[in-house]
Amino acid sequence: MDVPVHAVKGIGARAAEQMSLMEIHTVKDLLFYFPFRYEDFSVRRLEEVQHEERVTLQGTVHSYPELRFYGKKKSRLTVRVLVDGFLVQAVFFNQPFLKRQIEVGQNLIFHGKFDRHRLMVNGAIVKTPTSDGSLEPVYPLKGDVKLTSLRKWIAGAFEDYGGEIKELLPASILEKYRLMPRNEACYYLHYPQDMDMFKQAKRRMVYEELLLFQLKMQYFRKRTRESTDGVSKTWNEEQLQNFINELSFSLTNAQHRVLTEILADLYSPYRMNRLLQGDVGSGKTVVAAAALYASVLAGCQGALMVPTEILAEQHTDSLKSLFKDLPVNIGHLSGSSKVKERRETLEKLAAGDIDIIIGTHALIQEGVDFKNLGLVITDEQHRFGVSQRRVLRDKGLKPDVLFMTATPIPRTLAITAFGDMDVSTIDEMPAGRKTIETYWAKPDTLPRVLNFIEKQTKAGHQAYVICPLIEESDKLDVQNAIDLHAHIQEFLPDVKTGLMHGRLPADEKEEIMQQFAENEIQILVSTTVVEVGVNVPNATVMVIYDANRFGLAQLHQLRGRVGRGADQSYCILLADPKSDSGKERMSIMTETNDGFELSQRDLELRGPGDFFGVKQSGLPEMRVADIVEDYRTLEVARQDAAKMIESKAFWNSGVYSALRQALEEEGILNTDKID
Template identity: 75%
Template sequence: MLTQPVSSVQGVGPRAVEQLADLGIYTIHDLIFYFPFRYDDFAVRNIHEVEHEEKVTLQGAVHSQPELRFYGPKKSRLTIRVLVDNVLVQAVFFNQAFLKRQIQPGDYVTFHGKFDRHRLMVQGAVLKQPADDGEIEPVYPLKSGIKLASLKKWIARVFQDFQEDIQEILPDPALKKYKLMERSKACYHLHFPHDMDLFEQARRRMVYEELLVFQLKMQIFRKTQREADSGTEKVWDPSELVQFINKLPFPLTSAQERVLHEITEDMKSPYRMNRLLQGDVGSGKTIVAAAALLAAVRSGYQGALMVPTEILAEQHAQSLAELFENSGIRTAHLSGSSKTKAKRETLEKLAAGEIDIIIGTHALIQEGVDFHRLGLVITDEQHRFGVQQRRVLREKGLQPDVLFMTATPIPRTLAITAFGDMDVSTIDEMPAGRKPVETYWVKPDMMPRVLGFIRRQAEAGHQTYVICPLIEESDVLDVQNAIDLHTQIQEALPELKAGLMHGRLPAQDKEEVMQQFAENSVQVLVSTTVVEVGVNVPNATLMVIYDANRFGLAQLHQLRGRVGRGSDQAYCILLADPKSDNGKERMSIMTETNDGFELSQRDLELRGPGDFFGVKQSGLPELKVADIAEDFKALETARQDAVKLVESDAFWKDSSYRGLRQMLEKEGVFDADRMD
């Protein structure tokens, strides 16, 4: 049985049991499903097909006597020139001096390492023998002193003794429909990839299984949440919404119309809305939010708009007050810095139902804030409306519809994964007439010319953001970097007022600096804190990003979106070292397109899903086999299948789905509180 402890495997003693436990391996089952995290391909390649910086195995004749150099104790560099496909390549071996005695001119060698196409060099090379077990070598995550050879030996023994006990969990219709390999064979070929064709089939099977199980978890969670959280059916006169839209100084784009329809259909249903609205900076999410708030109010409910900063709350309060002027809708702004008397009056009016729409930070749902009849909560950026916030509202006896807005364009694959418990609406069209931000990539030594451009923008009455990279908010080096840059700008441009903002400033000081920038009493804002989400300053026309190679594409695009909000042409200057990792590619992409969704997809491909949000996103599954960026088609298929299964009677009752149900039950999926 697969539930037996690993100690029952021949050769696994007490010390090995402890070491395997460090890897999360306790049972035979754990060992079978401890898959390699990557595979090194040692198939010999033609040098003319190899990309720059690709890991590769090459073969050829040694051209001349190897050259050995020592630098420091026990450190050496051996260079061997090898004629590969009529191209002379340098193979560089570090700390392998003994090879000089073994390799002679004319010898035929096979070697593996990272290929530098510019210098025709393979760095960090190792000699390879034709492998006994095939050209693909599995690489496992190891620690605690476990040797790869030992792990492979134990896995081989487990397959010898227990392969027949690996139960199929996918139903026959799915296996036939997608021509999938059976589970036990797929597991074997992932561990022992002797045959490329069988390995690909095995991977395809386990990718589908892994993504289907994850999507089933999401869909079951949504179903249980939906049944537990009965919402409020909202009814309003549709002509009022039409009237509001017709009065706007610009027509809605077809994308805005589509997402507004999706949102209002949710609001009309008896189930609580839990929807993500994503759209590029400037795509018009705020107008959609305003229309949804209007619908909630005309249905007899209150609306709340939560934003990350107080200054942004003030701006939203002002724009909503202007939009709803002469409509009879009562808006209010609740600020942490409001005077006690004014704050108390606002809270009393809110509880009495004398305020229709309240705007503020996430403090809006905290203790002491009571609503008369809350029907819609909209959160703008940063505050993913999580389980804890929903619980707070439930405890207040409220079941409002929830709309989460983000200006970070998320590729569809990530949206249906990280936000799989939400419905997703996307504004993928920009309003007519919006000028794209002109983006330039320059080397760091061009800073004096950049300072001249900042001066010219200021002379034209415009303002500039200068952003320093930030790895951790408490990183002293980064704060010092910002202080130095602020000093440099003040000395170079004494006629301008430069403001400074970094993570160590108290919140009140940050708000004050942002306020000064918004009022144009500060012309240049030097900042380490991420201002992708912040104040709307239409007068800011220049974004300078220092060490831009230290940011991801999505973040660079967000920063660029801070400018170009007025009618004047805006610019973004990226100061970046072209030799940095991925830097050249990222900077080139930024200068080629202003489309946030295209950039986000490229970012996902460059950095992988785990780093897409800048940190590990808790909503992302820990996938063993699948790759969200590569396997997006399988993810979409798995999602569609999961939706159909969860809504069908067969999934809950038929014996053919018992394996899937048991796996999900074991992981606590049917326990709503655990999923919460």
Template identity: 70%
Template sequence: MNVLEQPVTSVKGIGGKAEEQLAQLNIYTIEDLLFYFPFRYDDFSIRRADEVQHEERVTLQGTVHSEPELRFYGRKKSRLTLRILSDGVLVQAVFFNQPFLKRQISPGDYVIYHGKFDKHRLAVQGAIIKSGAAEGAFEPVYPLKGDIKLTSLRKWIAAAYELHQHDIPEILPAQAMEKYRLLSRAEACRSLHFPEDMSVFKQAKRRMVYEELLLFQLKMQLFRRKARESSEGTAKVWPDDTVTSFLASLPFPLTGAQQRVLDEILTDMKSPFRMNRLLQGDVGSGKTIVAAAALLAAVKSGNQGALMVPTEILAEQHFDSLTKLYEGMGVRVGHLAGSSRAAEKREVLQQLKDGEIDVITGTHALIQDTVDFFRLGLVITDEQHRFGVQQRRVLREKGMNPDVLFMTATPIPRTLAITAFGDMDVSTIDEMPAGRKQIETYWAKPDTLPRVMQFIQKEVAKGRQAYVICPLIEESEVLDVQNAIDLHARFQAALPDLTTGLMHGRLPGPEKEEVMQAFASGNVDILVSTTVVEVGVNVPNASVMVIYDANRFGLAQLHQLRGRVGRGSEQSYCILLADPKSESGRERMAIMTETTDGFELSRRDLEMRGPGDFFGYKQSGLPQLKVADIVEDYRALETAREDAARLVQSEAFWQNEQYLLLREALSRQAGDLSQRID
């Protein structure tokens, strides 16, 4: 047994009770203990108050300026406030539940104090008095659970390192250590637990970030290679001029980004392996044309194609657009809707089974047991995050290993895409078609609604239409937000000469379709709705998007809603009515007015929320990282991904002794490698 695999009880001072406590932190072995790193460090080196950033933890020194103020509240709780003159700045220091300090501190005393700095109020909260002896020390702070004390954990880690520092193996190959000038694994471990200064700490962190991301990317590359080798597909062959003739028939040329991603998709379709690709592009970037070209190639190779979308109206829009695009090309397009009459459904199902339909559009109706294909070769799922994993899998299994393309108009920053979707190839359309007018976005207070109504009235007079979106359907006692039903009534009363429609998720399907069709055909001037219009509505005549209580929405959803306008040739507008109380709410509103670039928005959203919350649910593809942060360490992530891809594809990695310890570390993370790679 490797000495580091011994139980923690072999470390002096750790008995049975401590072993149980450490198990709550998933620490069972000496190695677990040594590589359980701090999540922050308290820096007790003294700083100047005028140099400190807002909410930074800091140590200050100074002279007590006035008599300490002590107040008691609750049961045995107290708050002691000191005013301390620090480098010419009068700082308020707040000490909780330390009433004894009042007896020990007097005006004129010199003190050193530490806590979180509030730059706006010139205050240090949760302050603790430090003695002069502690000045300049860095103290690690670890995540804790249960009854474990921070001092005990520090003591156990120090004992383990003292005894086993020479047993820590170097797992990175020599060329990587030299190329990136990395500290050894043992040095990095020591400096993360016991940093002498911040420069050494940064070097240690850089080394462990690279190691952690390299192991994760090796695992992803390994699974990807295995999945690719086991994903037997069908190499598709079509006449050489199929796609070029189709593109030449379009009234506009593809953008460079559209052409690039189409080439990537067609290359996958020609290979004997099944395509598993994510196509992401901003609203209006032209994903539909790329999908149409890929479906045409599949049909001309003797296969059928399926396009599954989340709403019936979007499925109908795709059916109409594909029918027009393929006019005169001999491609038979069909449509399967859940609301279709029984006789219609039977006819479409029979035509699909007999191969008389080449491309089918539809919602989740496409994955019903009654749907059989003659030869399904390409499956495209639009707005893929709207479907569950099981729903996507069912459609994929309806063909003989069909190629699979997922599409999304919710841009994902590259660092997150290559991490969360590491088992997929990712294609990105990062260029908008020329000549498209940017949507002008404004942020206003809710009490300006009458002026907004006047603006809408002017736009309607020009022949345009408007959306008005709000978060809830009916009045709620829980949230003070405008509801769709009340807002609809206000618009009807204020603008009686205009036709105002109402749509929300509780309307029966046929009624929802009827309202949407009336708006799409121009018979409704203003559509008051909840977020059911976020996806699947294409009304080029709509030029105004008003979002009421906009601070209740996230950046991604606001951007999707804004993307419902700006689809025609006229200038379009998005008006955010919001009075956010939180700083994050105000920041979201400001960001929305600064940019219409979905990728820039998603990057800012990721910075604000962090990767764990970005998707709105726990994404299984996101690693549980100890040291690295995929937002801050995106450059290291890219480097690790390139290095991992190169290693997995090289014979040396699988055979040479220099990679043995790295292979063993990977094996512990990914399971038995011999079973994964033949």
């Protein structure tokens, strides 16, 4: 089955080239290229059919076909058919030849999209009376590949190579979950006799796909955890405890729990590979500080890498404040560091005179060397590529790695995208933190909202106003940041208003953000560039214009920019109530401030591909499985995979040889370095 796809009869060089666009290179790829839906050509009764459902109907032709031409070579043929006592209009596009073939009184079977309101079937095609009523597969297509050709090639591949589909799963698993054999499941996903058979075939292939993925994840996890190239760190417990006791606030139970998990990793001889997730304002920074301090007490350096320069500066100020009474030397490095300052910082870092360095991706550039890097913490880790994280990690003496994110990740995604990592969750907010009051308003209430902002600025506070686009678009009727900035300046001439968007040079963005942080600007009109980590405790109002154009996770991140001080804060969502896509999200936002609940709802609404952004998600390409819908199977597969990887039988018994071979073919078991 690993032979090139042109081995199948009828597939030439040109067709093979086009199929490569669909990631079909071998006969195996072709056999496992599954349909995304099926055309059901079994004749239905009219009373059973729902509005806009694709359906096959049978009836008697009641009137002569009417044919009209429009445009170049385009036509519309309409014929009325008596179906179950009702006259239904069948509309055939660009099939003028049917005028000669359809006659009054003829028995006609036709298929298309049913419009119940107008009793019409649109985009109809004629089915012959001999149709067996089976489900016909419909595949996603690219290039010049035609559906009829692809169906023929897949049928030919089954005829010549179908017998070579080998079983991967042990008989005990098949029996335990009552799963269909692999060759049958593959065949029936292409050619189900009915929907029940399709469900059984899909259930089998979903489990297999998720099990294979989880076997990879659990193997990575085992290799990472059991790798002996980590360094066990020991420190003075009393000194660390004194640091925690001297904080101006008490740690929450959740902070204590996750810190204990992180410290256990630092102490162990294995390299830490942990994800720390916590909602906006849950107190991840102080946990990170305590972990960095433990590393320093153990004689190692620590590095904190963040996505933006202003965030690096804020973290530097924050850590200097936390360690002001302790002999901890903190350094800062970013792309805008002056030449002399940068040279001095690099010299101190290499000499070990800097204990903790905070910076942007500048930390991973050539020429940045550490004396003894023991702990790397990456904030908002999904904004860095794997290769960037690897470069930083490999600069030091096998450091422990901690990733932090304020985007709460639902369990389903955590065990999929981060299945090879340990996950710590801060699921408790610090005491006394006020809930941000969230309101949903119509866009035409903007004048009232601006009056409210003016009152807040007169009380000494500040506000964000967020827009989805920075300039006019013909395709999207959205208010843009540039126009809105001008409108607010005109409406509130006495209030200093700034404008920030992604097309500004980096130094300009930094300058505007700095002015806002120092209250030189009272209202900041911005695109979503403020989403990550900006900390301005004086800001109490977040207005999000065209809020229906944002996902729940992004709305929650933006809302988290306020509510960081002692004063009551507000989030106002301006969204069109007629927008169906936004209604549910706006309602959810006003109902809860819990980021974990919101992230689960967002995952259900948008799907996994858009949760982080497709390119950054780190999620596998699934042929059959859907990690949201199939989360129960995902959990079962994870448990099964973990047991297998830990068992001697998996590595030695012939029962598991097919699964082992599947992993070997992907190069998993030969990987010396796991990321």
